Amino acid sequence: MNLLVCISKTPETTAKINFTDGGKAFDSDGVNYIMNPYDEWYALVRAIELKEENGGEVTVFHVGEASSDIIIRKALSIGGDKAVRVNANPKDSFFVAKQIAEFCKANPQDVIFFGKETIDYNGAEVGSIVSEMLDIPFVSFASKLEKSGDVFTAERDIEGGVQRVQVNAPFAISSAKGLAEQRIPNMKSIMMSKRKPVDVVEPVDTDTKVEIVHYETPPEKSGVKLFEMDDMSTLVKILRDEEKVI
Amino acid sequence: MSVLVFAENLKGECKKGAFEALTYGKMMADKLGMTMSAVTIGVINNLDELASYGAEKIYQINAGDEVAFDSKQFAKAIADQCTSIGATIFVAAHTSQGKALAGRLSVRMDAGLVTGVNGLPQDGDAFVVRRSLFSGKALADYEVKSNNKVLTVIGNTVPPAKSGGSSEVVSSDIALSEASMTVLETRTVDGEVPLPEAEVVVSAGRGMKGPENWGIIEELAATMGATTACSRPVADADWRPHHEHVGQTGVAIRPNLYIAIGISGAIQHLAGVNNSKVIVVINKDPEAPFFKAADYGIVGDLFEVVPKLNEAFKEMMAS
Numbered sequence A: 001m002n003l004l005v006c007i008s009k010t011p012e013t014t015a016k017i018n019f020t021d022g023g024k025a026f027d028s029d030g031v032n033y034i035m036n037p038y039d040e041w042y043a044l045v046r047a048i049e050l051k052e053e054n055g056g057e058v059t060v061f062h063v064g065e066a067s068s069d070i071i072i073r074k075a076l077s078i079g080g081d082k083a084v085r086v087n088a089n090p091k092d093s094f095f096v097a098k099q100i101a102e103f104c105k106a107n108p109q110d111v112i113f114f115g116k117e118t119i120d121y122n123g124a125e126v127g128s129i130v131s132e133m134l135d136i137p138f139v140s141f142a143s144k145l146e147k148s149g150d151v152f153t154a155e156r157d158i159e160g161g162v163q164r165v166q167v168n169a170p171f172a173i174s175s176a177k178g179l180a181e182q183r184i185p186n187m188k189s190i191m192m193s194k195r196k197p198v199d200v201v202e203p204v205d206t207d208t209k210v211e212i213v214h215y216e217t218p219p220e221k222s223g224v225k226l227f228e229m230d231d232m233s234t235l236v237k238i239l240r241d242e243e244k245v246i
Numbered sequence B: 001m002s003v004l005v006f007a008e009n010l011k012g013e014c015k016k017g018a019f020e021a022l023t024y025g026k027m028m029a030d031k032l033g034m035t036m037s038a039v040t041i042g043v044i045n046n047l048d049e050l051a052s053y054g055a056e057k058i059y060q061i062n063a064g065d066e067v068a069f070d071s072k073q074f075a076k077a078i079a080d081q082c083t084s085i086g087a088t089i090f091v092a093a094h095t096s097q098g099k100a101l102a103g104r105l106s107v108r109m110d111a112g113l114v115t116g117v118n119g120l121p122q123d124g125d126a127f128v129v130r131r132s133l134f135s136g137k138a139l140a141d142y143e144v145k146s147n148n149k150v151l152t153v154i155g156n157t158v159p160p161a162k163s164g165g166s167s168e169v170v171s172s173d174i175a176l177s178e179a180s181m182t183v184l185e186t187r188t189v190d191g192e193v194p195l196p197e198a199e200v201v202v203s204a205g206r207g208m209k210g211p212e213n214w215g216i217i218e219e220l221a222a223t224m225g226a227t228t229a230c231s232r233p234v235a236d237a238d239w240r241p242h243h244e245h246v247g248q249t250g251v252a253i254r255p256n257l258y259i260a261i262g263i264s265g266a267i268q269h270l271a272g273v274n275n276s277k278v279i280v281v282i283n284k285d286p287e288a289p290f291f292k293a294a295d296y297g298i299v300g301d302l303f304e305v306v307p308k309l310n311e312a313f314k315e316m317m318a319s
């Protein structure tokens, strides 16, 4: 079974978000990058578990420059077998998706794993685009995935509930909380990961239909208004009459 | 040139997400001097209600009695519908269905894609829409340069607004292709407004000490008609069900009112709730980071404060 896990790089959650160049570019100065948590904790681990149960190979796929090697090594130390890096700055979702789809056309995969979304752009776009480029089913926001014989059963999150679906490979899946439990690599697996192959390939170009023209940080809250606990009726009145939220 | 909005349904019911998407689509069409139509797939039980949100026409794609969402099957049918009526802008809600569809449609329509937009296109010649990034820590303006455009609109961007008129309901001649997966079962939490749709959310964290103390939270939520939520450690410890977990790794919400009780306000928690319109924080620690993100706060023991707040709401409701 060929399992592909698409991983992305994002600023860690506590990073200060600033922009330079009059709001034209993200200021990456002093920002620490991590593997997108949905990709690391859920997509990658579930793919590794499926391989452990059924045999096969887990390929880690990343579109990014050489500075991403550290997250690729991490993915290999968690248990990916090999990695492919497309050597390019990921300019938009469509560009990233195109690289993934082209790779899968040349190297057919049974299951293509994505994270639910990246925690920087929160787009949830790439998985859906790749699925259409490859004309395969897309199990979105999955919190469970089991294989029995040739059939996969998954649970996907919907508003206020879950839906159980049955699907055949090849398909794409985006991974949400519940799909797997985070794995922490140990010293041995970190050492072993250094010997795993990382292929670096050049990108296929795409046209750009969407461009970010301006960034800004939202206005700060004007400050909290504190109330004594014996004054709840005043707070309730404000929520009703001034804020009009109840 | 027109706007086509996907009116999503679950088991035949169109809900807030669909009404918001229609309202947004109508406002955008008015602004751009276009018309707005809607498309539905499967039997809709509350079609009359849907028809009051300003769509010129509602195209109903027939799918037999039982049809469940399938992004591959739906995207093809909707793209065909767009082509057949000459729609150049497609809008869906930023929900599980909308997100799964949007990327696929952008490929089919050769369209620029922006998901999770939170406002109408800005004035000027270029088509520019805004959305938030970094879980609310930044805003970005996206210019869509292609003629065809696919957008998903995030919850609470516009309040659902009826138009007064009633849409013409047309049975579409687009046929649905075969499904790409089988939906075996749909389980939803009955009788409660799902978190992503809730207007008022009462949320509690580790300050509650244990699951046995949640009675006061449920009472407050019941008084206010609110949906309950919790912080991640609370769900991880199985004090509360996982679907209640809000934050970066859980559900992201944008209610009108978020009441945070015994939650410290860690950045990862804030990431899922800081787009709420009004935030009220109850915490015994005046230094809790949540107060910095709050509009109103009460410094005190939640076991004393929550019952008092509940009484005050009850009195207000009664008067």
Ligand SMILES: Cc1cc2nc3c(=O)[nH]c(=O)nc-3n(C[C@H](O)[C@H](O)[C@H](O)COP(=O)(O)OP(=O)(O)OC[C@H]3O[C@@H](n4cnc5c(N)ncnc54)[C@H](O)[C@@H]3O)c2cc1C
Binding pocket: A013, A037, B204, B205, B206, B207, B208, B230, B231, B232, B233, B234, B245, B246, B247, B248, B249, B250, B261, B262, B263, B264, B265, B266, B267, B268, B269, B272, B282, B283, B284, B285, B288, B300, B301, B302, B303
């Ligand atoms: C990558 C990553 C992702 C994460 N994702 C999420 C996420 O999605 N959602 C999330 O919630 N967390 C998330 N976390 C965890 C987050 O960092 C915090 O640990 C968590 O939010 C803390 O939960 P809490 O506020 O309930 O508990 P605590 O931090 O323990 O805070 C409890 C609060 O209750 C107050 N308190 C105690 N007793 C009382 C009382 N009697 N009366 C009033 N107040 C009282 C305390 O003063 C304290 O402020 C994530 C962490 C990481 C690293």
Ligand SMILES: Nc1ncnc2c1ncn2[C@@H]1O[C@H](COP(=O)(O)O)[C@@H](O)[C@H]1O
Binding pocket: A005, A006, A007, A008, A009, A036, A038, A039, A061, A062, A063, A064, A090, A093, A096, A113, A114, A115, A116, A117, A118, A121, A122, A123, A124, A125, A126, A127
């Ligand atoms: N640069 C990238 N390289 C490889 N995979 C990516 C990249 N960016 C995004 N992805 C994948 O697409 C998912 C969704 O990303 P997004 O559409 O940006 O929210 C991520 O969780 C990853 O699995």
